[in-house]
Amino acid sequence: MPELPDVEIYRRRLEDRALHQRIDTVHVAAPELLNDTSRQGLGRLAHGHRFSLARRHGKCLFAGLDSGSWIMLHFGMSGSLAYLERGEEPPRYCRCLFRFANRASLAYVARRKLGRIATPTSPRAYVDAEALGPDALDMDADAFAASAAKRRGQVKSWLMDQGSIAGIGNVYSDEILFQAGVHPRCAVGELSGKTLGRVHRCMHTVLEQAIDAAADPENMPDSFLIPKRKKGGRCPRCAGEIASVKAAGRTAWFCPNCQPQTCSPD
DNA sequence: AGGACGCCCTGTTCGC
């Protein structure tokens, strides 16, 4: 679930609803998710302070506190972020709960415990330490082409590599390649400049449209492949049956008719 | 360097 558009929705949720309320307690139900601190450490960091801003880089959400400290939330494969009004029960699999003095709270949920919480000195410091590439929405066509020029191997694998481009995972790489008409196993080096430009434009439009749809497949444009990504699904463009292959260790869904194996369809 | 793999964890879906 949580790729760039999902995390952007969580960022906005935090920004719109959870700022400027005094943090009373922090309940960490799964301390193994704490990367660089302890229950006590996170509690000390947050207690008495307020979230004052929310930033995002790729799939990482950074919650800034009025003290200048930061809390990084990564959602793994099955995480989310919920804001709870006073009296609302924390959802199942809530692994970390920030309870505010006004009795509202912010819940970090991670069903499969594959997420991560850290306390970097700044988003920049975290991005540098983890060697993350630029955020996908911050990459212009030149930066995109420069990244491609350094990369060998399959295009899907490159799009999903957080060190090259931060924010794209299995689902959105499929969507971007579908919109661009490029086969997921096509080699990056085989893409013409024109095709690469199209992939870049599709990266932006797909991510922006997904954010507009609140990252909910049911709200996405009819032209999107995402809601069809399953066995028996039909291509929204040619109505043919979509197919899957293994690429970059994951299942890639694509339309064999609209995304031919031959690269550089201009 | 990049790809294939196993692993982390846990719930759902698939196939016999």
Next chain:
DNA sequence: TGCGAACAGGGCGTCC
């Protein structure tokens, strides 16, 4: 129907 196997949208380490 019932069961275990395979799989799910992330990321890391290891080996080739």
